[in-house]
Amino acid sequence: QVQLVESGGGVVQPGRSLRLSCAASGFSLSRNDIHWVRQAPGKGLEWVAVLWYDGTEKYNADLVQGRFTLSRDDSKNTLDLQMNSLRAEDTAVYYCARPGDSWGQGTLVTVSS
């Protein structure tokens, strides 16, 4: 069964870092393009980044501003989103997704002092 599960969310102070993880089952991340999409409370969807199967990455530059980094561990079949210098406006549910057919349940990141 194809499934994505995010973890790592929580409450963090502004300026601090957080690392989210996306664990896949039923398929290999190394053969798929996986996106991160976020949704602020009560707001719409915002695309964050994508890691292509070949390791190429693309970010929403205006949103990320060099603060976020993707990394994949093929042995664990996980994709991590390292988020540094977090701001209040980064508060959102973060989803990882294989957009055509599989989304995780999301993990909530709250940036607050």
Next chain:
Amino acid sequence: EIVMTQSPATLSVSPGERATLSCRASQSISSTLAWYQQKPGQAPRLLIFGASTRATGIPARFSGSGSGTEFTLAISSLQSEDFAVYYCQQYNNWPLTFGGGTKVEIK
């Protein structure tokens, strides 16, 4: 960045009626448009890609049309499970961008 504008923001429809949702792109995106459905507390679900191709398992009452800058999602006969928020997304240019959403509510 391509700006996606959805209208209306809220659509009140009675069960069994037809719903028509609009999405406009700030520049031409050919047919590189997807529609998603999102219910409260759930992740989005892909309905349509390529502007008009239904994703696997999506009922035939959902149909997409349009190209260039103007797109439409039609739901031919609303069922109770169709009341949700719908988002369009373009994947022609980076960054990928979503519309602000249309909430389809029970009239």
